[in-house]
Amino acid sequence: MLLQNRHISYKEQAKFGFVYWPFSLKLLWAPLVDSLFFKPIGRRKTWLIPAQYVLGLGMMLLSGHIENLMNDSHAHVDMLAFVFFLAATQDIAVDGWAITMLKRNHVGYASTFNSVGQTVEYFIGYVLFIALESPEFCNKYLRSKPQTTDPLKLSSFLFFWGVAFMIATTLVWLFKTEKESNEHLIENEKDHEEVEEERGVKETYKLLWHIIKLPRVKILAVFLLTCKIGFAAADTITGLKLVEEGVPEAHLALLAIPLIPLQIILPLAISRYTSGPMPMKVFMKAFPYRLVMGLEYAMLVWMTPCFRNNDGSFPSYYYMIIIVSYALHQAAVYSMFVSVMAYFARISDPSVGGTYMTLLNTICNLGGNWPTTLALWLVDYFTMKIYGYYIEMLICTIIGVILLSWGKTVLNQLHHGTDKKWRVKNN
Known part of the structure; x- marks a missing residue:
């Protein structure tokens, strides 16, 4: 939002987004940190x-x-x-x-x-x-x-x-x-x-390669790298568009305060449903609700000028609408986050749990980074002729619906397999 206030283009903000990629790529040098x-x-x-x-x-x-x-x-x-x-x-x-x-x-x-x-x-x-x-x-x-x-x-x-x-x-x-x-x-x-066994750098990299070659890991990786495309525009651009429409960034930041208790309590409440043998059921149930909230975000941005007072301020009930929207969105986000983390913990090979979890988390993070960076990069180009945010929201939602149908089939297959198929020693 600081960049948005300084009238930095969305394309330049997309370049700024690359600074987060080292967290998604840290697996490349993690064996060095563990071994040297x-x-x-x-x-x-x-x-x-x-x-x-x-x-x-x-x-x-x-x-x-x-x-x-x-x-x-x-x-x-x-x-x-x-x-x-x-x-x-x-x-x-x-x-x-x-x-x-x-x-x-x-x-x-x-x-x-x-x-x-x-x-x-x-x-x-x-x-x-x-x-x-x-x-x-x-x-x-x-x-x-x-x-x-x-x-x-x-x-x-x-x-x-x-x-x-x-x-x-x-x-x-x-x-x-x-x-x-x-x-x-x-x-x-x-x-x-x-x-976990103590291994040298060479052994650790070999182990990573063996995990990556597992058939189920390949299928899960494709899903993790694509499943967040449907949320890219809503998650990345909505707040920036609200600021662009005149909503003070300080007020938007403060609206996160009422959500802090929700962000602490919700994972604890969801854990009772994600501790079973099929935690990703929660993920897929929350998926369509998060897509719907993206469309609701687009409607909120579109209607924002109608709420603005003559002096440029916004009424209190408008901020209440934002809080409710944020809360519903965060409920879907945290449901998906907790369930996927529980799934990673369940399928990871206990003998190499740290390396396995790091790999899956890295793929998951990368799957969230590249769609948001691309969404920011493209919004300026769409805006030349039409409203880029809204056309991106529509495209992302359509892709999300397609991925929802495909994801249900894939995750059902992965859920019904035995845990031994995720083990490195059996391949």
């Missing part, structure tokens, strides 16, 4: 500490130049891609460390901490910042006398969190020790649980 380390420092801290120090120092240095970069007409994809590459590397190290940091019967809490952490960081890093960065919002809700200056600058925000990164990383380096791999393996043997 400096023993005196620790397997995970070898990568975690340098990555976080560079991120923290980078934010501090970037804070002095961010205003010039934001006003620059060039999309500095290379710079931001490097930042996200470091964050992806940090993510690999943290995910691996969680397995040895927590007891075997508590490893499941890692995903809970991850989900809660993402909700908190979204609120602080996006909702709170967007609100405090807006003079209009602060003049209306926080200031006694209106001012034209920004209450919180992006440069100050970056510098603060850069310092926070440096402090937190130093504390982890000095006071948190890693458990030795052998010690961890002995503990798990006592618990009579399966553990």
Whole structure:
């Protein structure tokens, strides 16, 4: 939305979207993070500490130049891609460390901490910042006398969190020790649980190749890489179009606050339906509702000018409509997310669970990234003659309906097979 406010074209915003791709492609260097380390420092801290120090120092240095970069007409994809590459590397190290940091019967809490952490960081890093960065919002809700200056600058925000990164990383380096791999393996043997074998870089890459060649993994990969095409326009462009129609981005950001309890409670409520042998049934049931919500989003954008007051503001009941729309959409999104993650956990080979899960998550993330990037890229071209957002929404919905019919057949076949067909050792 910051780019949208600076009148950056959708094509340029699509280029900016490439900075998220390292998170989808992190599997390419994950075996290096798992296999190469400096023993005196620790397997995970070898990568975690340098990555976080560079991120923290980078934010501090970037804070002095961010205003010039934001006003620059060039999309500095290379710079931001490097930042996200470091964050992806940090993510690999943290995910691996969680397995040895927590007891075997508590490893499941890692995903809970991850989900809660993402909700908190979204609120602080996006909702709170967007609100405090807006003079209009602060003049209306926080200031006694209106001012034209920004209450919180992006440069100050970056510098603060850069310092926070440096402090937190130093504390982890000095006071948190890693458990030795052998010690961890002995503990798990006592618990009579399966553990991942320690492999070198070459062995890990070979294992990945064997998993990718499994017939069922190939079919699932095609589905995961295409199933989100139907939601690309709704998920990516709707918020930008609302801002384009005059809805303040600070108000849109604050509308996410009422949804935070829903984002915490909903996964817990859905888990009772996804813990069975066929979790993807929930995924396919939520699929058509999410398509319908995309059409509802398009109608909401189309009708937005009708709600606008003469002074450019919007009535309270309009924001209530947005909240209800967002809530229904998020219900479908989280239903699909929780069910697919449960499915990954069920089909992954326990003997190589970490590698298997990383592969499936990577394919799933990539399947969400490329359609949204393409949708942003094409909207400017469609807009030359017709309203690009609406024509893209129609195309995406039609493709989504086709994929829904095909997906039901594919997932029924995958559900009714035995788990042994997902195992590497049987192929």
